[in-house]
Amino acid sequence: MNIQTISxxxxxxxxxxxxxxxxxxxxxxxxxxxxxxxxxxxDSLEGFQGxxxxxxxxxxxxxxxxxxxxxxxxxxxxxxxxxxxxNGLLSTPAASVLIRKYQAFGxxxxxxxxxxxxxxxxxxxxxxxxxxxxxxxxxxxAIYEQTEKISEYRITDTVDIDLTQLGETQVGxxxxxxxxxxxxxxxxxxxLFDFESxxxxxxxxxxxxxxxxxxxxxxxxxxxxxxxxxAPQGTVMNGIPLEDFGGGHPDPNxxxxxxxxxxxxxxxxxxxxxxxxxxxxxxxxxxxxxxVTPSDSLAVLAANATLVPGYQDGLAxxxxxxxxxxxxxxxxxxxxxxxxxxxxxxxxxxxxLDAGKTTLCGExxxxxxxxxxxxxxxxxxxxxxxxLLAARxxxxxxxxxxxxAKYGRNFYSRHDYEGVDEQAATELMEHLYSTFSHxxxxxxxxxxxxxxxxxxxxxxxxxxxxxxxxxxxxFQDGSRIVFRLSGTGTKGAxxxxxxxxxxxxTAKHHLDAQTALAELIKVxxxxxxxxxxxxxxxxxxxx
Ligand code: G1P
Ligand code: ZN
Numbered sequence: 001m002n003i004q005t006i007s008x009x010x011x012x013x014x015x016x017x018x019x020x021x022x023x024x025x026x027x028x029x030x031x032x033x034x035x036x037x038x039x040x041x042x043d044s045l046e047g048f049q050g051x052x053x054x055x056x057x058x059x060x061x062x063x064x065x066x067x068x069x070x071x072x073x074x075x076x077x078x079x080x081x082x083x084x085x086x087n088g089l090l091s092t093p094a095a096s097v098l099i100r101k102y103q104a105f106g107x108x109x110x111x112x113x114x115x116x117x118x119x120x121x122x123x124x125x126x127x128x129x130x131x132x133x134x135x136x137x138x139x140x141x142a143i144y145e146q147t148e149k150i151s152e153y154r155i156t157d158t159v160d161i162d163l164t165q166l167g168e169t170q171v172g173x174x175x176x177x178x179x180x181x182x183x184x185x186x187x188x189x190x191x192l193f194d195f196e197s198x199x200x201x202x203x204x205x206x207x208x209x210x211x212x213x214x215x216x217x218x219x220x221x222x223x224x225x226x227x228x229x230x231a232p233q234g235t236v237m238n239g240i241p242l243e244d245f246g247g248g249h250p251d252p253n254x255x256x257x258x259x260x261x262x263x264x265x266x267x268x269x270x271x272x273x274x275x276x277x278x279x280x281x282x283x284x285x286x287x288x289x290x291x292v293t294p295s296d297s298l299a300v301l302a303a304n305a306t307l308v309p310g311y312q313d314g315l316a317x318x319x320x321x322x323x324x325x326x327x328x329x330x331x332x333x334x335x336x337x338x339x340x341x342x343x344x345x346x347x348x349x350x351x352x353l354d355a356g357k358t359t360l361c362g363e364x365x366x367x368x369x370x371x372x373x374x375x376x377x378x379x380x381x382x383x384x385x386x387x388l389l390a391a392r393x394x395x396x397x398x399x400x401x402x403x404x405a406k407y408g409r410n411f412y413s414r415h416d417y418e419g420v421d422e423q424a425a426t427e428l429m430e431h432l433y434s435t436f437s438h439x440x441x442x443x444x445x446x447x448x449x450x451x452x453x454x455x456x457x458x459x460x461x462x463x464x465x466x467x468x469x470x471x472x473x474x475f476q477d478g479s480r481i482v483f484r485l486s487g488t489g490t491k492g493a494x495x496x497x498x499x500x501x502x503x504x505x506t507a508k509h510h511l512d513a514q515t516a517l518a519e520l521i522k523v524x525x526x527x528x529x530x531x532x533x534x535x536x537x538x539x540x541x542x543x
Contacts (some may be wrong), residue, residue: 001172002157003076005115008032014040014147016140018345018487020126022112025062025130025132030122032153037092038070039153040078040146041127042110044139050080053159054098054128056090056214057110058279059241060117066110069279075174076154079105082174085181087240088163092217093369094185095375096132101184101372111216111279113488114251115324118244133350133374137406137466140347147526155460189224189380192310193374193387196261201390203229207270210382211260216240220379227385250277252366253543254291264288272389272396276378281346282366282488283378285385287396293412293513295325298362300403301384302331304358307391308374308381308384317358319349322470323498324364324453325410325483331417334407342459343469344484350374351461351532362497364414366543399511411516416486417495417530425485425493428533432483435527439473444523447475455482472528478502495534497524514521514542 011030014021014037018349042048053074055107064113067088072287074082081096090098094107099107112124127135127143135143153334161178169176202208210225211239212218218239225231237259238246264286275287285292292300302318305311306347318332319340332339340358342348349361353371362368367376369382384527385396392399394494436452455469470484479501484492499517503509508516524530531537 001075001532002398003154004157005152006032006035006151008036008150010148010150011036013240015144019113019134019477020109020124021229022122024126025119025121028062028066028509033153034066034125034290035073035153036150037125037147038073038077038092038108038352039077040150041428042073042144043146043150044142045106045159049078049266052083052102053079053083053106054083054090054095054102054104055087056095057088058122059087059089060112060245060278061121061243062123063110063120064163066123067163069109069155069474071161071171071176072156073153075156075158075171080120082176084163084176084178086166086178086222087255089181089216089219091181091185091220093281093375094181094220095372095374095381096128096373099128099132103130109279113279114249114277114282116245116398117278118247121244125409128374131350131354131374134345136347137464138349141176163335163484182220185220186224186228189203189383192308192380193383194309194390197230197390198229198383200385201386202229206272206389208235208272208274208386209260209263209270209300210235210236211252211259211273211275212239213248213250213277214240214242214250214277215250215276215278216241217280217379220280221276224383225381229275231383236427245278252282253541254275256540257284260286274382274385276382277316277366279518280378281376281382284366284379285396287400290397290400292396292400293325293364294362294366295320295364295410296400296403297381298324298360298393299327299331299407299510300400301368301381301388302328302335302360303403303407304388304392308387311359311370315359316356317352319361321345321348321363321416322360323484323496325412325500326478326480326502327407328362330407337460338406341372343455343466345487345511346376347459348459348466351459354462357460363374364536366414393411404509405506408502409509411501411503411511411513413499413517414543415499415521416496416538416541416543417534418489418540419492420495420534422493424481424535425495425531428528428530429471429485431533432528440519443536444526445519446477447477447520447523450474450476479520481527483528497522497529497539
C-alpha cells in the first residue's frame with residue numbers, strides 16, 4: 001500500500017449547515033471535492049490515530065463511491081479501524097449507536113437526510129463526535145476553516161473494498177470491518193422497549209403500516225416489526241432502499257409521505273401509521289385518519305414515558321428546539337422537571353444529554369429522540385408509540401385527545417416558502433428585525449405582542465453562545481410566531497414560519513390547525529411582508 005499526497009486547492013462554500021455539508025451530487029463529483037472535505041475533517045481533529053471510525057450512509061446515489069474514497073483517506077491518515085455498514089448502509093441513529101457502543105473516535109455519515117436523491121439529487125456528509133452526536137459548532141467551524149486553506153490530502157492507492165460481504169480486511173495498518181448495519185441497533189431497542197407486549201398487541205390483530213419511503217429504515221423496520229414482533233408481512237411498505245428513493249422525496253410529512261397518508265385516511269385504515277426519512281432519524285406518527293404533530297408527539301411520549309421499560313424511572317428533563325411548540329413545556333411543568341429551549345438542530349441537545357440534564361428531546365421537524373443515542377431516531381419514536389399503544393390499548397387519537405384535555409392544546413403549524421431569492425429572504429428578516437424595537441405591546445388582530453427577539457442561546461453546560469437563531473414573537477395569550485431561514489436547503493433560501501396558538505378550552509380542540517391558526521397566519525404576513533418579499537401567495541409546504 002502506498003500513501004499518495006495529492007496537491008489541491010480549496011473549494012468555496014464547504015460550509016456545514018444545520019446538519020453537515022449538503023450539495024448536489026454533481027458538486028460532490030468534482031475531482032478533489034469530497035477528498036478535500038474529508039481531509040479537512042481529519043485535519044481539524046486531534047488524536048484519532050489508531051482509533052476507530054464508523055462509516056455508513058442512507059444508501060442514496062454516490063454513497064458507495066464516497067465510502068471507498070473515505071476509506072482510502074482514513075487509511076492514509078492512520079485510523080486504526082473502520083466499521084462500515086454492509087453495503088455502505090447505516091441509518092443515522094444506528095451510526096450513533098455504533099459510535100457509542102464501540103467507543104469510536106467518531107463517525108462519518110453519508111446522507112442528505114430527507115432531500116431527494118439520485119444522480120440529479122442531493123448528497124451530504126456529516127461528522128459525528130465520540131458521544132455519537134453531530135459535531136458541535138466549534139468542531140464544524142474548525143472543519144470549515146480547514147476547507148478554506150487546504151493544500152493537500154493523503155490517500156492510499158489500494159483497490160476498492162467489497163462492501164457486500166461481512167468480514168474484515170486489512171489496508172496497511174488499518175482494519176476495515178464490514179458489519180451488520182441492523183444488529184446492534186435492534187439489540188438496543190430490545191433493551192428499551194417491551195417487545196413481549198408489542199408482540200401480544202400484533203397477535204391481538206392490531207394493524208399498522210410503516211412507510212420506509214424506499215430509504216434506510218426499510219431493513220431495520222422489517223426486521224423489528226415483521227420478524228421480531230410478528231407484524232404481518234406488508235406492514236412495512238416501500239421497504240427496499242433505493243438510490244433515488246424511488247423518485248420520491250423521503251421526508252415523512254403529510255405532503256411527501258402521501259402513499260401512507262392515503263392509506264391512513266382511506267377506507268379500512270390501519271390503527272397506527274408511521275414513516276421515517278432518508279437517513280432514518282425523522283418520524284411521522286398517524287392514527288386512523290389522525291395526524292400527530294411532532295410537537296405533540298414529544299409531549300405525549302414525555303407524559304407517558306414511565307409506561308416504557310427504558311424510561312420507567314422517569315425523565316431527567318425535556319429539551320425542545322425553540323420553534324417547536326410549547327406542548328412539552330406543559331408536561332415538564334406537571335412533572336416538575338426542566339424543559340430546555342435550544343436552537344434548531346440536533347447538535348444542541350448533545351451537551352444536555354451528556355450532562356444528564358435531559359432524557360427526551362424533540363424538534364417540530366419530525367425529530368424525536370432520547371438519551372439512548374445522540375441523534376434523533378425515527379424508528380425509536382415509532383417503537384415508543386407502539387409500546388404506549390400496547391400498554392394503554394387505546395387509539396392514537398384517544399391518547400392525544402386525552403392529552404389535550406389534560407394539558408390544553410398547542411395548535412401548531414409550519415409554513416415553508418422554498419426556493420426564495422436569497423437576497424429577498426435576507427431583506428425580509430432584516431426588515432422584520434428593524435421593527436422589533438417598537439413592537440412590544442402592539443396589537444395584531446386579537447393578539448398583543450409580549451416580546452420579540454432574535455433568539456440566542458447560551459449552552460448551560462459549556463456556556464458557548466449561538467446567536468441569530470430565528471426571530472421570535474410571543475403574544476400575551478401564549479401564541480407565538482417564529483421566522484427562520486433554513487440551514488439545510490441546497491437551492492435558494494427557504495423561509496420557515498412557525499405558528500402556535502394555545503387553547504385550553506376542550507370544546508375547541510377538534511378544530512383543524514389551519515383554521516385555529518388563521519388569524520396568526522394573517523398576522524405573520526402583516527408583520528413580515530411575506531408575500532411582498534418572497535413573491536409567493538402561499539407556502540410551498542405546510543406541515
Ligand atoms: C431542518 C429542521 C431542523 C432539523 C434539520 C436536520 O433544518 O428544521 O429541525 O434539525 O433540518 O434534520 P433547517 O432546514 O430548518 O435548518
Ligand atoms: Zn434525516
